[in-house]
Structure formats: structure tokens, C-alpha cells
Amino acid sequence: EPRVVVVGAGHAGVQVADALRGNGHTGPITILGEEHHPPYQRPPLSKEQLAAEEVSDQPLRGRSHFAEHDIELRTGVAATALDRRERAVALSDGGELRYDALVLATGADNRRLDVPGAELGGVHTLRTRTDADSLRAALLEASSVLVLGAGFIGLEFAAVAREQGKAVTVLEAAELPLTRALSPDAASHVAAAHRGAGTELRCGEPVSRLTGENGRVSGAIGASGTHYRADLVLAGIGVAPRVELAERAGLEVADGIVVDENLRTCDPAIYAIGDCANHPNAQAGIRTRLESVQNAMDQARHVASAVLGREGAYRDLPWFWSVQGDVRLQIAGLRMPGDDDVVLGDPADGRFSVCCFRDGRLVAVESVNRPADHVAARRLLPADRLPTPEDLDDPDFSLKGFAR
Ligand code: FAD
Incomplete structure (x- = not known):
């Protein structure tokens, strides 16, 4: 059974370890996390956690989770260098770890x-x-x-x-x-x-x-x-992907660690996922780097399968949410500049969705306080049967009705 080392204990790193165990991997798994806190959720940091009376901890997993699943979690320990020939990671505590498969889930840093x-x-x-x-x-x-x-x-x-x-x-x-x-x-x-x-x-x-x-x-x-x-x-001026480890090891880097459709770097033993990974996105038809929980989690699941020999292109639908006062925004798919937008509902009453079409094909739906549209969009967008801009002209049209 291969030994898997995961660099980064964020949403992506923790999920890849869980998905490996969930898929029956019995070999050793180590997660290295430079931060001293046990793995935690990032989205609440700019939302409810900031407003809470007490500092509340929103851990990604329960205290005993890692031990129960025989996942070695080393917090406060950074990977400092990779030796690709020896398949070894040098650690900030002076140690070294061998791997058969290495997953880089190093996230991003604020600019x-x-x-x-x-x-x-x-x-x-x-x-x-x-x-x-x-x-x-x-x-x-x-x-x-x-x-x-x-x-x-x-x-x-x-x-x-x-x-x-x-x-x-x-x-x-x-x-x-x-x-x-x-x-x-x-x-x-x-x-x-x-x-x-x-x-x-x-x-x-x-x-x-x-x-x-x-x-x-x-x-x-x-x-x-x-x-x-x-x-x-x-x-709040954006982030830069954490590529330093990959770059020093001679892996290709261009706005993120460059991976192929299997999320593998140019070194077949090394994958990169989450905020740090520049991947060919099947939905958008471009190379991109996404910063979302969905992207981190779905790419982690994909790589867990790939490590276990189940190859195939990563194709999951990107989605995202944000909460800003009374505005609950949910996005399914990726809009690009130049896409044609059709609005469903009335922005004046604070509840509407923008359906984004590229060459007549629905590619993304942005919903403001219309959660049912978001749920429907996530079912519809990966499917073949999609509404056209003309379908949306019907005053009775709804994404939910169409998705049924
Ligand atoms: P990260 O979560 O950044 O984890 C990477 C980890 O790797 C870090 O802990 C880092 O310290 C560690 N690391 C890096 N290098 C090394 C090394 N050499 N050795 C050891 N450890 C290392 N997304 C949404 O979809 N919806 C939201 O509402 C939302 N809100 C957000 C709010 C905030 C305040 C922030 C910061 C992000 C938000 N995001 C949201 C984005 C989402 O949290 C990220 O896309 C997601 O956390 C990415 O996960 P990741 O595992 O790729 O990277």
C-alpha cells in the first residue's frame, strides 16, 4: 500500500486523507500542517465567527477523528523542501518523510x-x-x-x-x-x-x-x-497561491502549481489540489485556479481516487457562496467576461438569479436570496438538457421546474 504524504491541513488536505480512507486505502497517511491550530473551517472567519460574542472554534473534524482513522496529523510542522528523486519531504522540525504519493494542498497567502x-x-x-x-x-x-x-x-x-x-x-x-x-x-x-x-x-x-x-x-x-x-x-486585495515548495523542487508553476486534468503535476508521484492548483477546468474550458471550498473538497476526492489507480479527468461543477448582510449569494458554474446574462426574478425585491449563457449555452447561475435556483442550477449545469435564453422568456419558467 502506498505511503501518502499531504502538505497542508486545510479543507483540501484533510479531505484527501479522509477520501483515501473512505476508498479503502490502508497504507500510511500523514498530513503536515504549518499552522498550530487543528484544521478549521475558513469561511466562518469573515462571517459569523467575526460577529460572535465569544471566539468560537469551527474545527473541520472532531478531536478524535484523525486517530480513529489512523491518519497522522502533524500540526505546527511545515514541509520545507522536496527531494523528488528520493521521494522525500524535509520537515521544519528537522525530520524527513518518505512518500509514494505526495499531495500538495498548500493553499494561498494574502497579497x-x-x-x-x-x-x-x-x-x-x-x-x-x-x-x-x-x-x-x-x-x-x-x-x-x-x-x-x-x-x-x-x-x-x-x-x-x-x-x-x-x-x-x-x-x-x-x-x-x-x-x-x-x-x-x-x-x-x-x-x-x-x-x-x-x-x-x-x-x-x-x-x-x-x-x-x-x-x-x-x-x-x-x-x-x-x-x-x-x-x-x-x-482584502486577493491572494497568491503558495507555490514556493513546488517551485524550488522544479515543478511547473504559473499562477499556481500546474497540474493536468488528473490534477497531477509534471512529476507523476505528485498532485496539487485546492487554492494552490492551476488546473484545466472542464466547465470553463480554460486553465484556472479557484478559491472555494467546493474546489478544495472535490479536487481532494478526485485525487484520492487517482492515487488508488482510478484515473479520469476532473470535471466537477464549481460552486461558491458568500453572505454579506441581507445578501446570500450562491454561484453555480463559472461566468466569464462577455457571457450573455438573463435575469430571472426582480432585483428590486432582493431575490433574483442571473443566468449566464456562452454561445447560447447556460454556463453559470448566480442566485441572490433564491436558494432553490441554486440547487436546481447545480443539478442542471452538469446535465445535457439545458434551458435556452428563449425558455427563460416564458413568465412561468423556473429553474426548479425545468430541472424536474
Ligand atoms: P487552505 O485552506 O489555505 O489550507 C492550506 C494549508 O496549508 C494552510 O493551513 C497552510 O498553512 C498550509 N501550508 C502551506 N504550506 C505548507 C507547508 N509547506 N507545510 C505545511 N503546511 C503548509 N470559500 C467558499 O467556497 N465560500 C466561502 O464563503 C468562503 N469564505 C472564505 C472566507 C475567508 C476568510 C477565507 C480566507 C476563505 C474563504 N473561502 C470561501 C475560500 C476557502 O476557504 C478556500 O478556498 C479553502 O480554504 C481552500 O482550501 P485549501 O485546503 O486549498 O487551502
Whole structure:
């Protein structure tokens, strides 16, 4: 039975170990996790966990789970180098581990702000449990909050801060929030919802520099020259995949660790999954890197099968969710710029879905407070029989009805 070593104890790393055991793998499995916390869920860090009275722990698995499944979990231990010829991983504690199959599930790191003042006290980022603990404590003390970047994490944080009565400003370089991920219809609705909740959302306003007093941040100056005052700043300007280990070992890297349709790197004994993996996405027909729980979990399951000799291309449907105040956004499929959008329902009442068509074929559905549409879309999109834009003209059309 092959010995499997997993680097990274996040959603992807933990799932690959579980799926191996679930598929009957009896050989040794070791998960290496650089963070000191037992594996935990990331999505609540910018949502309920930030708003909770008490710091709550949302572990990925129960305390005894790993021992019960004979999975060796080593937290606080990083993989520092790979020796591909010897099939060995060097560890930060001085040890070394041999592998037959190696799974890189190293995730991503926040991109650091690159403007004057970025090093001031009171400037936060949010990726880890440790980040969340210090952000949560700072939020309790803060009266005004500035979010740099209207991405998912920045906007989720903005919504929580607003719910706590803080003055909130969000600066975004693009003309709409979430432009990388969302249709203009859905993005405009998200922008309006934040503004309606009292957040000052400034689009087309990249930050030029941060201002400070006595080493602590006091605000930021935007490209327009406006000074936005705040005593807490969250930089939510995206992530960079953690490729350093792979790169030093001579594996191909290009916005992530490059893998083929089986999620295998150019070294047949090494796979990469989750936020760190640049893969050919069957749904979108392009190479991409996705940052979602779905992607981490489904790629983990796929690789567990591949390690056990069940080859086949990864084809799972991408999906995602985000909660921002009253807006519960759910996305199935991947929209690309230039896709044609048809809106189902009325954005004015806060419940609608945007159906995205590419060359007349439904490729993605973005749902705002319409969970039934999301569920239907996840059933429909992988299937052959799809609604056309003309089907959606029927006033009685529903995705659920069509999916039945
Ligand atoms: P990670 O979760 O980043 O785990 C990688 C782990 O590997 C890290 O713990 C890292 O320390 C460790 N590591 C890296 N290098 C080494 C090494 N050399 N040795 C040992 N360990 C190493 N997704 C959604 O779908 N919906 C959401 O609502 C949502 N909300 C989010 C909110 C926040 C605040 C954040 C940060 C993310 C959110 N995401 C959400 C994204 C989702 O959490 C990620 O896509 C997912 O966690 C990726 O899992 P992963 O295992 O690939 O990487």
C-alpha cells in the first residue's frame, strides 16, 4: 500500500486523507500542517465567527477523528523542501518523510498591500484563524473601518462591521465590486445592498497611501486625493497561491502549481489540489485556479481516487457562496467576461438569479436570496438538457421546474 504524504491541513488536505480512507486505502497517511491550530473551517472567519460574542472554534473534524482513522496529523510542522528523486519531504522540525504519493494542498497567502503606510499598526489581513482572532478584537475597539478591495472577504467583513454599527468605507479600484467573479447585474445589486446598509462604497478609487499617527493607521488617501479616516484597515486585495515548495523542487508553476486534468503535476508521484492548483477546468474550458471550498473538497476526492489507480479527468461543477448582510449569494458554474446574462426574478425585491449563457449555452447561475435556483442550477449545469435564453422568456419558467 502506498505511503501518502499531504502538505497542508486545510479543507483540501484533510479531505484527501479522509477520501483515501473512505476508498479503502490502508497504507500510511500523514498530513503536515504549518499552522498550530487543528484544521478549521475558513469561511466562518469573515462571517459569523467575526460577529460572535465569544471566539468560537469551527474545527473541520472532531478531536478524535484523525486517530480513529489512523491518519497522522502533524500540526505546527511545515514541509520545507522536496527531494523528488528520493521521494522525500524535509520537515521544519528537522525530520524527513518518505512518500509514494505526495499531495500538495498548500493553499494561498494574502497579497500584501504595496503602498506607503502598509506597515502601520491597525492594518489587517484575513486568512487564518490567528488573523481572525486579532481582527475580531480590533473590530470591538474600532469606531471606523476602512476596507481596501471589494472582493468577497472585504465585503463580508464590511457587512459584519456595519451590523456592529461601525462607520464603514470600502475602496475598490474597479468600477464595480466583485468584478472578477460576478455579472454586472449581480455586482450592481451587491453594491447597492452595501450602500443601502450605510457603507460608503467607493469604486474607481484605488488606494494611494495609508496615513498614520504615532505608528497607527489613521486612514487612507485614494487616487482622487480624498482622505478617508479610519482606525482599522482591512486589506482584502486577493491572494497568491503558495507555490514556493513546488517551485524550488522544479515543478511547473504559473499562477499556481500546474497540474493536468488528473490534477497531477509534471512529476507523476505528485498532485496539487485546492487554492494552490492551476488546473484545466472542464466547465470553463480554460486553465484556472479557484478559491472555494467546493474546489478544495472535490479536487481532494478526485485525487484520492487517482492515487488508488482510478484515473479520469476532473470535471466537477464549481460552486461558491458568500453572505454579506441581507445578501446570500450562491454561484453555480463559472461566468466569464462577455457571457450573455438573463435575469430571472426582480432585483428590486432582493431575490433574483442571473443566468449566464456562452454561445447560447447556460454556463453559470448566480442566485441572490433564491436558494432553490441554486440547487436546481447545480443539478442542471452538469446535465445535457439545458434551458435556452428563449425558455427563460416564458413568465412561468423556473429553474426548479425545468430541472424536474
Ligand atoms: P487552505 O485552506 O489555505 O489550507 C492550506 C494549508 O496549508 C494552510 O493551513 C497552510 O498553512 C498550509 N501550508 C502551506 N504550506 C505548507 C507547508 N509547506 N507545510 C505545511 N503546511 C503548509 N470559500 C467558499 O467556497 N465560500 C466561502 O464563503 C468562503 N469564505 C472564505 C472566507 C475567508 C476568510 C477565507 C480566507 C476563505 C474563504 N473561502 C470561501 C475560500 C476557502 O476557504 C478556500 O478556498 C479553502 O480554504 C481552500 O482550501 P485549501 O485546503 O486549498 O487551502
